[in-house]
Amino acid sequence: MEPIQQEAIIVGVQLQNKTNFAYSMEELRNLAAACDIKVTGELSQKASRINPTHYIGTGKIQELAALLEEKEATIVIFNDELSPSQIRNLESALDQQVIDRTILILNIFAERAKTKEAQLQVEVAQLQYMLPRLTGLRESLGRQGGGSGLTNRGAGETKLELDRRRIEERILVLQTELQQQVARRQIQRKQRHKNEVPVVCLVGYTNTGKSSLMNVMVDTYHPGSHKQVFAKDMLFATLETSVRSIELPDHKTFLLTDTVGFVSQLPHHLVKAFRSTLEEVTEADLLIHVVDYSDPEYKQHMAVTDETLKALGADHIPTIYAYNKADLTDQPYPLVQDNSVYLSAKLKRGIDELTGLIRAHVFTDYIQCEILVPFDRGGVVSYFNEHAHVQSVSYEETGTRLKLECRVADFEKFRSEFIEV
Known part of the structure; x- marks a missing residue:
């Protein structure tokens, strides 16, 4: 059977200095859609600052509760990252699952990660986000239906139930593993720089x-x-x-x-x-x-x-x-x-x-040149044929004449083995 798609209300606060608010709310809709969540309603509030306890004001919370009932939505998605206390307070006031923009993006990343390194990176990010929010998120999971993409793949529900100490231990293990991946990547990068x-x-x-x-x-x-x-x-x-x-x-x-x-x-x-x-x-x-x-x-x-x-x-x-x-x-x-x-x-x-x-x-370190390579230096001709743009070749009594475009470094490397003409 197809999972039932969950429905959500999106909520945002437009601060006085925020000129791209409408755009960020539209982007939030797209992020929700990427998690297979259908947005059925929207609520916004203009304010000089975000409410530190509930993100939005008391009047707006009542308005949001009525909208949730009217639309029969089961999730509320907030346009900014919520603090642990904001999550707890909002869930207590609304009696519905509360998530923020950050957890949406983390979930999309968890679902898309294919390589070992990407999976490790996403899991570290998820656990670091969850650590201070364990209480609120655990309550949230109790209400969570199985229909949306919000299954925290990668970090998973079982990890949410771990206590703080075990999560911290898990982060340390992952970071050690990541360091090995990073070291490998840095070796590859150094090799590329060496090859210029x-x-x-x-x-x-x-x-x-x-x-x-x-x-x-x-x-x-x-x-x-x-x-x-x-x-x-x-x-x-x-x-x-x-x-x-x-x-x-x-x-x-x-x-x-x-x-x-x-x-x-x-x-x-x-x-x-x-x-x-x-x-x-x-x-x-x-x-x-x-x-x-x-x-x-x-x-x-x-x-x-x-x-x-x-x-x-x-x-x-x-x-x-x-x-x-x-x-x-x-x-x-x-x-x-x-x-x-x-x-x-x-x-x-x-x-x-x-x-x-x-x-x-x-390709700013290239020069146009014409050189004469002695016949007993055939390896130089082979090198330039493979690594340079040879425009013409002719043979003279003393060697092979090449008209070419090559890197300055290669020109200098073989300078003693040909005559510039």
Whole structure:
């Protein structure tokens, strides 16, 4: 039998300095939908500050209780992270399950996590969130029906029933395991730096098409390689960092990295837990900020991404803006304007233009040269054939003449073994 979909009322407080309130409430609806919860009503309150005991004022609580009865909803979802006492007080006043934005996002992450590292990161974040909230959450679970996505996969109901000490012990075990995963990732990163291959990182709001764009790049330059990453039209489809080597026809190579999508008010528990994954962003040579240009809220999404990059300390890295899904708009494409490109990953249009922008940013250490390599230095010719863009070859009495574009480092490395002409 199909599980019965749970119904919820969403509640938010619009503070005086909050200009994007309507947008954040719409986003909360989307997060609820991603947890298979149907939003049947909405309640908001304008205030100068959030009520420290109940999040909303006494009058609004009565209004909310009436709305819950009218809509026959069983869950109330709050637009901000609630304190342990707020959860207890609200559940006592409303006699219904109370959850906040943070637990919604944590649940989506728990459901989407596929790799061992992502699962560990999500479980740590969930347990750290739950630790101070054990009393309220335990009561909440007593009311929980089996219909929604709020089953806390990854941390699970059994873990909620653990006492504080056992949860703390579990967090320590997970963090030790995570450290081993992080150490492995850092070794891989050091190796990449040693090889001096530029790293290009896809960043952006969740569900803008980053993974689809990565797959198109892989298909374009490595057809039939079967190295595609998981891509789906849903929030947080990608939770793990994927790295693919892209070799262009002229032997220039860069690493393309796909990362977890951002969302406004990304819980600090998650940012902390996913720190090692997000470090990929901070060590990139170039960022490609992927934007869903067809979304009416795309400017807001860009602002959220910029804020997150700033919080990670990655706001200084050179950035290209890839305005994806241009096929769903009236915008002419493919089109390049300064550091921006309008494209469609779905229709595979604009990829050459994007690659051109990437080239201009990351392959600055290349020189055009003409060299004469003695015949007894055939290994140098083989190396350049494999690692450089050889434009012409001719044979003379004293050796092989190559006209090529190569990295400055390679030119200097073999300088003593050829004659520059």
